[in-house]
Amino acid sequence: MVHLTVDLIAKSRKHFKKKRGLSFPEYLKTLTHLHFSNKNIEDIGDLSMCTNLTVLYLYDNNITYIGNLSFASNLMHLYMQNNSITHIDNLHNLQNLSKLYLGGNRIAVVEGLEQLHQLKELHVENQRLTPGEKLLFDPRTLDSLAESLCVLNINNNNIDDIRDLAVLKELQHFSAADNKLCSIEELEDVFSHWPQLFLMDLSGNPVCKKPKYRDRLITVCTSLEALDGREINDLTREFLINWKASREAKKKKNNKHDVWITAASFTYGMFLQHILK
Template identity: 90%
Template sequence: MVHLTIDLIAKSRNHFKKKRGLSFPEYLKTLTHLHFSSKNIEDIGDLSMCRNLTVLYLYDNQITHICNLGFASNLTHLYMQNNNITHIDNLSNLQMLSKLYLGGNRIAVVEGLEQLSELKELHLENQRLAPGEKLLFDPRTLLSLAESLYVLNINNNNIDDIRDLAVLKELQHFSAADNKLHNMEELEDVFNHWPQLLQMDLSGNPACKKPKYRDRLITVCKNLEVLDGREINELTRQFLINWKASKEAKKKKNNTHALTPLIPYPLTNDFNMGQGPHPGQIYSHASMQKWKPQQSLRAQKLKIPMSGLLNHVAIPSAICSHMDA
């Protein structure tokens, strides 16, 4: 079992020349970058003498737990992809951490990042999950990253729903390729919450095969520059936005016309036509002959002929047939 310790650093040829002119403890205090990738390291030991460490490369090892990094309050970049890590923990003291690389591990739940207020990039692609398992997100972690996270990579993690990610309103680069995203309406709703989005990759998802997939996302993401590796032409975007606006305006107009109420019978009582037949009642021919509309005083004063008056009153077709008879 290989442990990353001060002794291992001392034995490393990468640091041999740098030690000349300085004692080893003095050198460790000046150390800012530590390269120990592909060394079969399984555990992180006591590195507290490297108090000014800012970048730590530990990718392509056999590490199972993140530990003993509490001293590294100046750490800004941590590369631990392609290890055997199952949980994200022991990072709360890394207040300056801005880029975290954890792709290719065995992480099932994204959690333990609540204290990382400076985190701008989070890379979690290609987790080696159990069959049927998908990458999940702790709502507390997402909420804590809402104001800081600019880049999120969750490629190939069996994810079928990203609605919980809507709180990440500062995202500029989003990669979720080779997942199981399929609901276009849900995707559009999430992307409406990301006004800063510039680049996005959803290739390899079922949603990509939906009609008008690319057109719909371009109209939703107003500042998007690259979608699935293809640049977006600004003229194309404006055309699609104008076309969508025109289509919605036409739909709204049609709905307004459909909802316009019909004027009930009788049309008006301004002429005081007297007691007439009820439009919902069936009348015999004899009864219709007895009923004769009487001209009102107002109609008489206006000298409107009775025949002309009837032309201004809407009479149901059923009644008209009787009258014609």
């Protein structure tokens, strides 16, 4: 079993070269970036001497539990994708965390992020879930991220409903490819709450096969610059927005005409009843 500890850092040739001229405890205090990806690490030990750590790379390991990071109040980026983590735990002290990478784990519920008010990017794609299971979101976590989260990646997680995500009004980049989204009306409603969205990927969802799918979403997301990897030019956007406005105006006019016809028919019917008495 491999533990990530200061002893493992001391044995690292990369770090050994850098610590010349400093005592090892002094060197640990200067560390800002720690690279231990793909090292068969199974858990995180005591790294509390690394008080200035800002970036931690632990992807492609065998970690099952997030622990012993409460010391890392300066941590800004945490890379823990492709491990075997089942729960998002023990991150409440990471007040400066802005990017969190947890893709390729075994997480069933996005939770435990209520204290991370600086979080701007959350990557939870490709969770290894049991058959029939889908990734869920704790409403408390979503509410706490509403004012900060700009990038969300939830690709390939069997998701069929994103209405709970509407609260994330600061989103600029949303990726939900290869899920099970099928209601274009639901998407239109959610995206109407995201005025700053400029990049979106929904490729591989059933909704992509719906008539006018691309046109309808472009008219709702007026800031969108690319959809499913295809750029949206200003001319196309302007044409579609004008087309939608014209169609809605015509529909409104027809509704008023129908109301007038109905009222006139009613009045004429009452008149006939009066003269026939």
